[in-house]
Amino acid sequence: MDRKTLPIATLCVALMLPLAGSKAAPKPTTVIEDPAGDANALNDQGNGDGSNGDVVGPADASSVTDLLKIDISNDAKNLYITFLTETAPPATQGVGFRLRANPDGAGGSYCLNFEAFYPGAGNALDAAVGQLRDTCTGETTEVEVLGPMLVVPRAASDALGKKSVLTGLQAHAFIYLGSAPPAGTTYPVTDTTKVGKDYKLKK
Numbered sequence: 001m002d003r004k005t006l007p008i009a010t011l012c013v014a015l016m017l018p019l020a021g022s023k024a025a026p027k028p029t030t031v032i033e034d035p036a037g038d039a040n041a042l043n044d045q046g047n048g049d050g051s052n053g054d055v056v057g058p059a060d061a062s063s064v065t066d067l068l069k070i071d072i073s074n075d076a077k078n079l080y081i082t083f084l085t086e087t088a089p090p091a092t093q094g095v096g097f098r099l100r101a102n103p104d105g106a107g108g109s110y111c112l113n114f115e116a117f118y119p120g121a122g123n124a125l126d127a128a129v130g131q132l133r134d135t136c137t138g139e140t141t142e143v144e145v146l147g148p149m150l151v152v153p154r155a156a157s158d159a160l161g162k163k164s165v166l167t168g169l170q171a172h173a174f175i176y177l178g179s180a181p182p183a184g185t186t187y188p189v190t191d192t193t194k195v196g197k198d199y200k201l202k203k
């Protein structure tokens with residue numbers, strides 16, 4: 001091998017290494033499905049089981065907060081939660097999404113609240129922010145938001161440990177007004193879903 005070909009060969013190896021080391025994104029599981037056309041705040045405002053959360057029409061105030069599907073996947077490091085809506089966020093108005101799980105708290109209150117907040121009129125955000133709010137431990141952990149997806153480090157909660165099961169899954173979409181979380185209001189809740197399927201973490 002002469003001196004001219006050596007750098008090219010080295011470059012080829014360098015390019016191949018990241019490909020060999022990368023893994024396919026975990027295949028998501030749909031845990032919640034919700035009809036289109038019901039983001040009109042005609043629901044229980046997140047205070048119930050969502051059984052009246054699918055009132056379709058006549059006025060659908062928001063396409064970005066019209067929940068259609070919630071997908072979850074995980075790998076050893078993270079839990080990935082994707083909020084699929086009629087139109088992807090952000091919206092003109094400040095909006096947000098919540099997936100809640102594990103109604104193991106006092107009076108059936110939900111311990112885990114995975115929340116995403118997007119910049120828009122009525123709030124002071126420059127970029128989307130996310131958090132895991134655990135009402136049972138009192139801890140709040142900031143988490144990454146990538147478009148409609150929350151990337152939650154499993155180390156953030158014991159409830160995301162090996163082969164844990166997330167139960168009572170239910171989602172809300174809301175108008176977010178305020179400076180930045182945890183300040184502000186998540187009201188009105190424009191769309192809610194019924195309780196979906198449990199999700200068992202793989203690994």
Ligand SMILES: [Ca+2]
Nearest residue numbers: 034053054192
């Ligand atoms: Ca609904």
Ligand SMILES: [Ca+2]
Nearest residue numbers: 034035066067
């Ligand atoms: Ca909907």
